[in-house]
Amino acid sequence: MYCGDDVSSCVIDIGSYQTRAGIQMHVIYIFNRVFWRRLSSKCDPITNGDQDVEMVDAEGENKSRSSKRLVVGSAELNYKRDNMEIQPLFSDQGILNFDFIEDILNKSLIDNLMINPKETPLLFTEQALHNKEARIKLTEFMFEKYQVPAIFICKAPVLASFACGRSTAIIVDSGSKTTYATPVHDGYALQKCIIKYDIGGQQLTSDLRTWLENDRKIEVIPRFGFKKKFQNINGVENFEVSRLDIDGVHPSYLNWAKDEVVRELKEEMFYVSEDQIDDRSLETIKGLNYELPDGQSINLQGERVSFTEKMFVPNEKLPGFTGIQHMIVESIGKSDIDIRRDLFQNVILSGGNTLFKGFLERLQRQIPEISPQNVKVKVISSNERKFSPWVGGSILSSLGSFQQMWMSRQEYEEHGSIMIERKCP
Amino acid sequence: MMTAGMRVSDDVANEYTNLRMKRSHRYLIIRVNDDKDEVILDQVGERDATFEQFKEAMPKDQPRFAVFELEFTGNSGANEAKIVFILYAPDICDSGAKFIYATSKDVVRKKVQPFNKEIQVNDWADLDDEAFIKYFKH
Numbered sequence: 001m002y003c004g005d006d007v008s009s010c011v012i013d014i015g016s017y018q019t020r021a022g023i024q025m026h027v028i029y030i031f032n033r034v035f036w037r038r039l040s041s042k043c044d045p046i047t048n049g050d051q052d053v054e055m056v057d058a059e060g061e062n063k064s065r066s067s068k069r070l071v072v073g074s075a076e077l078n079y080k081r082d083n084m085e086i087q088p089l090f091s092d093q094g095i096l097n098f099d100f101i102e103d104i105l106n107k108s109l110i111d112n113l114m115i116n117p118k119e120t121p122l123l124f125t126e127q128a129l130h131n132k133e134a135r136i137k138l139t140e141f142m143f144e145k146y147q148v149p150a151i152f153i154c155k156a157p158v159l160a161s162f163a164c165g166r167s168t169a170i171i172v173d174s175g176s177k178t179t180y181a182t183p184v185h186d187g188y189a190l191q192k193c194i195i196k197y198d199i200g201g202q203q204l205t206s207d208l209r210t211w212l213e214n215d216r217k218i219e220v221i222p223r224f225g226f227k228k229k230f231q232n233i234n235g236v237e238n239f240e241v242s243r244l245d246i247d248g249v250h251p252s253y254l255n256w257a258k259d260e261v262v263r264e265l266k267e268e269m270f271y272v273s274e275d276q277i278d279d280r281s282l283e284t285i286k287g288l289n290y291e292l293p294d295g296q297s298i299n300l301q302g303e304r305v306s307f308t309e310k311m312f313v314p315n316e317k318l319p320g321f322t323g324i325q326h327m328i329v330e331s332i333g334k335s336d337i338d339i340r341r342d343l344f345q346n347v348i349l350s351g352g353n354t355l356f357k358g359f360l361e362r363l364q365r366q367i368p369e370i371s372p373q374n375v376k377v378k379v380i381s382s383n384e385r386k387f388s389p390w391v392g393g394s395i396l397s398s399l400g401s402f403q404q405m406w407m408s409r410q411e412y413e414e415h416g417s418i419m420i421e422r423k424c425p
Numbered sequence: 426m427m428t429a430g431m432r433v434s435d436d437v438a439n440e441y442t443n444l445r446m447k448r449s450h451r452y453l454i455i456r457v458n459d460d461k462d463e464v465i466l467d468q469v470g471e472r473d474a475t476f477e478q479f480k481e482a483m484p485k486d487q488p489r490f491a492v493f494e495l496e497f498t499g500n501s502g503a504n505e506a507k508i509v510f511i512l513y514a515p516d517i518c519d520s521g522a523k524f525i526y527a528t529s530k531d532v533v534r535k536k537v538q539p540f541n542k543e544i545q546v547n548d549w550a551d552l553d554d555e556a557f558i559k560y561f562k563h
Contacts, residue, residue, distance in 0.1 A: 165514030165523025167530050168545055395524040401431050401462050
């Protein structure tokens with residue numbers, strides 16, 4: 001039992017696109033304390049030392065550790081360096097890379113939030129599918145490496161459903177890499193009913209980029225690939241764009257920078273069609289122009305919905321996937337018959353990929369078409385759904401009555417890391 | 426069940442026994458106290474109160490637990506009485522309040538045993554006795 005009075009704990013929600021970490025104060029949550037973090041990036045030894053003197057000073061101890069230096073954080077990431085290589089935090093199988101997590105935590109906890117991990121209890125969120133090895137490894141890592149006083153691990157869908165005031169609900173979590181449908185009953189994620197497919201925002205972005213480059217023959221130029229100069233010739237104002245040399249950039253970094261440009265285009269222009277689309281309905285969609293950062297203009301019409309439509313129709317790349325609405329109904333169908341009616345009434349959206357306009361309306365329209373006839377379907381979304389697990393974790397850790405639930409350092413020393421399985425079901 | 430370790434006042438269990446055994450109340454409204462560490466009894470309904478009176482006693486924009494004894498004519502034509510346990514957490518209130526009620530539902534439920542049906546309501550319009558009775562009629 002960890003009973004510090006007046007503790008301010010830190011909530012960390014590690015995602016494949018960004019990690020959300022924040023301190024909970026006496027108020028329930030403070031959004032400006034949430035730090036957005038890109039994937040861990042790995043940096044090769046830098047040869048042109050001039051520009052990087054300050055950086056080396058700031059992270060000098062990292063450099064002495066190995067010849068490769070890790071750079072973490074969006075500010076550093078947006079600064080172009082030659083030979084900088086980007087590596088994702090999660091492997092393709094979804095396994096956390098513990099070499100990187102240390103740097104991410106160092107950066108976000110010590111540098112950005114300015115807390116001392118030795119004094120601050122940490123609450124981690126984890127994905128819905130139970131992974132005993134991963135949470136034991138995380139517990140050991142945190143207690144041994146950071147000497148944290150207490151830790152708690154909670155499943156993200158459970159927190160999202162509690163944050164919506166429901167203890168029984170089905171959470172549709174669509175993130176950048178994967179989409180989960182998780183029924184939660186009385187605060188337990190029902191493991192046997194979870195359905196997971198590898199479709200998410202990242203997939204849409206890369207599809208869109210392939211289409212832009214192959215079909216539209218548009219070369220996506222990353223932000224560091226050109227220079228814009230404002231000109232005023234005889235009262236005519238325009239920008240002169242000149243290309244810069246980007247040969248020294250590592251392919252993975254170039255790839256990431258291009259994806260960021262396309263991602264912004266996707267977020268700005270795309271929405272989900274109200275109903276299943278066909279060729280005729282595509283023509284009725286309003287065409288809009290979008291200007292890429294380097295001044296190229298793209299006209300988009302039917303594409304504004306045809307890419308997001310991939311989430312609702314069968315996909316040849318994903319065997320078995322027939323649409324998110326089918327995932328939800330199938331997952332409810334696997335659960336106990338007594339709670340199905342409740343689950344249909346509480347479909348909760350979570351994750352950044354559900355922020356598309358019309359996503360909720362589409363599900364609200366299509367689930368009743370394939371669900372049993374006498375049930376009422378209600379799809380719910382909150383404004384904070386982009387990080388609802390973080391919000392839930394932040395509220396939970398701020399509750400006075402929760403303070404007895406932490407797994408403390410003393411318990412770790414007495415029972416070992418296996419205790420986390422008992423403390424955090 | 427992940428709970429937030431909330432305490433429940435003894436009044437809740439005692440008055441529930443009165444409702445169930447002595448049939449002296451129609452409904453109980455239960456809330457979390459202002460310090461957010463204990464669940465206490467908020468209001469008690471007279472035996473002859475109706476569902477409308479119960480609805481008037483409930484706050485529209487704040488979460489509450491409630492116990493209500495429904496009386497209706499069952500499938501066989503006989504009069505039936507069923508007790509429902511309600512978690513009312515409206516979508517319009519802030520996530521902090523909703524979170525506390527959702528996490529402490531389990532401890533409250535243990536104090537008001539036995540009841541017939543547990544219902545989760547998230548909208549004022551769904552607080553409706555006709556809809557509740559449907560759970561018992563098939």
